[in-house]
Amino acid sequence: MQPGTRSLTLLLIILLLFHGSRAIAESRDQDESGTINLSPLLLVPESVFLTDHCDEAREWFDEGVLLSDNSNREIYFYQRAIDLCPGFIAAHNRLAEVYKNQGKYILSIDEFKQARIQAFSSDRFASISGSKALFLESVISLGEIYRIQGKYKLAAEEFSKALQIDPASPAAQNQLQYVYKRMHRYDDALSSHNRLLDNAIFTRIPGMTLPRNTFTFDLQYRTWSQTAPIAPFTVESWRVISQFIFSPTIPDELKLLLFTEELIPERNADNPVGPLDEFIQGFLVFDERKATVNVGALSMRYGITNSLTIGVVPKFFARSVDIEFNDFNSINELDKQTVYGIGDTELFLKYHIWSKRHQHISIYSRFTLPTGDVMEVVGEEPLITRQNFPTGEGTFITENWEFKRYIPFGSESYDITPGLAFTLGLDPVILLTNMQYRFTDGEQIGDEFRLNCAAIYPMNRIINITMEMNYRWAGNVKRVQNITFFKIRPSSLNLNPGTPAGPVNGDIEFTELGGHSLFLSPGFQVNVTERTKLEFGMQIPVIRQTDGWMENIIYHLGVTFVTF
């Protein structure tokens, strides 16, 4: 038997089987049992059949498309096309579509399933424009038939299957949401990736509040180094805490040379600046100060109602501090000390006052609880010697002495920070802004005004890029600094002028000046899951205040989790 004849015979057998199976299926269509049996021959690979008839099959198919009237004649054209080229997926789909439009759902299901099998067996399946698209069409159409039959569960399975292959398939999404709603599964109705109105990295308070019974957990870590420039401080007062007690080896006459308490006049109304104050102030010119700060904050927020959100934000600090004295550079051998501790805790209350589509305005207030510790740093530094004292001569004391530093991790006061937040969702960009003013008692931490603006642009469903501008005005701060300075022998003793008499440890109150700062803050966010987001950003100072502490680049790393 010639190959062509053999193939023709095979084709005739398949035709008979096809028509036979259709007749069976058609009869089943009457009782809508919904069960069909696929002929095993349909699983035969495409290559078995005559492929040189596929061109002719295309002509039959085109004739059917030309007709497009859901008639039996149109069916005939597609059947002829399939007979000639069984792997002709589009013909299967069109034939099934016509059956569907004629209400012959069982036959239609049969054809769609055949289209699926042929699509799977095609080596072009990976191409979305080829077999994959046709496969999708068959799956979605099959789901639609189940929908028409009221078999929602089966329909949902088919549409879900289509979305597994192509998550962006609008037709599958459209049909699936309808089916879910018919099943009263409203929570599943919309695709899961409907994104939140995102929050910015540094402009953290948005205009909207959380939906009722919703939690967000927000873990942030920030690190930066900060410096304070060389600056004299206006000493408000100082109080001697302890004087150094020389060792017994020190000659008695030196002890006599110590300043006594009465030589240090108290500041009062009559004597606002005593002569010794001026003298002391000369020694209180700090050199450039440096610190490295690490902050961890865990924010927990909860939507009590749709318009009211509460939250609590405890903070943890790790701070390394180095303080130098301007006139004692030659003896500055302080080790950098790192301390850890709890900072102030914030309570958070926000109320949503207005919204219009993606525009939201809320008012909020942060309450600061002074849970921050004052950390004591203990260390040793060399005692003054004649050799290394700037104005002294010779060596007469050579030993170390213990010193203490006190580093505050909080404001040590109850502060309130009211603010206003606004969010505008301009698909796809989200704009956020908020402003707040912190009222303080002006000690340790001064008043502060912040204005933050942010724009968030989603590059895709996973990555958002953010750009922010953060303005800050800081008020003057009254600080207390525990420092040590060194007494000088009074000239009335007619000893070598400038000869050190020993250290005195005391609390100095002084005013640190505030100023204006502006940061430019780029960053990006990664949506790890629908509810979990990682973020990384940095604040780059573009305008720096000239007095007081000023941060260098601040690095931020955070993770946010939302519960719905």
Next chain:
Amino acid sequence: MMLDFKFHVSGLRLLFLYSIILFLCSGCSYSIFSGPREKIGFERASASGQQKIIIADNAIYQNNRSGMQIRGNTPVKVTNCDVYQNGRAGINAENSGNVFIESSNIFQNGTSAVVGNNASRIFVKNSLLHQNHRAGMRIRMSEKPLQESTLVSLINNKIFLNERGGVHAISNALTPIRLFVSENVIYRNHEAGIRIEDNVYMAAAMNKIYRNGTSGIACYITNDVSPKLDVYQNKIYFNRGPGIFVHSGSTGSIGISNNWIYNNQLAGIACGLWDGPEKEKIDVEIFHNTIVGNGSDDNGTGVRNYSRGTVRVKNNIISYNFTSGILDDNCRGSSYNLLFANGQTSSAKASSRRQSLFIEREQYAGCIGKQWGDILADPLFVNPDQYDFSLQDDSPARDAATTIHSSYFNKLPNNNLGAAPLLLPDR
């Protein structure tokens, strides 16, 4: 005087036909283009308005340029012809061309099946316009037309599988295109089923417009004159964009009324989707439509209004839409609508208030909530699974409509919310 050519022509007979036409037209004060050899064309040489040319039962195919090119206002009737695989348009009517096309099959041409450039009148009836490389029908009015307007009627045609839109009409001139589209089936075109731009008035009735690549019907403005449209008694479904998209423009005396608009993959009806001054130029009335199950992904509102113009939404049934039922900044023009199962909200809830989501999954998005006369209840369709949105006898949408005072609704009063099924074409 009437010239009546009747030939059964195919293949080599074309040359014979050409010779006959050349002979007859020469003797009847008509001249023939001296263009490409394969071309058949007519140009009016006399000013007589009484003459008419009839081209019937021809197959005109595989010409380098258009199958037919018709100029001048002498009426040309093309009936029962196959016009296909020509290098440009199947039939090109220009410069006041006046053509009546009936029962013809015009397909696989290099540009559109029928092109009208400054034509005075084009009438297409009972024809198939399909698989052309651009729109099925493209009508254009340029800046200096010879006539006052272009009148285009499309009745009972099938316009499908064209590589651009189904019908595209654009007028950059102050003289309008008047486009009447009735009882057609417009489907599976790669772009919009019907797209009108600028100075075009369109009335579309009793059509089935489905599975087109973008919108079912789209309405744009690119210059100063807004398009105008009346869309009524149509079924518009399964399109890949909105069912009806009014970027800018206004509705006429009927508005967008009595349509079934369902399962389109973006909004059912979208107005003013983008930013720009065009947003102001919207004045649309949306009455008595049944808008069901539209949307996908992040989009999919029953009626979506991003414009700052006027959009009045009354007596509609809006249900099962993807993200929300009505999306409007204030819903000022909305009332007496029935909403159900839009977004993630079930029957009686107006809103889920998931305000921290970018997409509002609620019946009303942007509005405060239920508007005057609105009903939040299951409309009780006869068989929505099979796309039958007729109302059951005990539907809450029955007798719930407010009266619309217009000549159209005076003739076709409807006490029920949604579209009157009897007015619609069969599925």
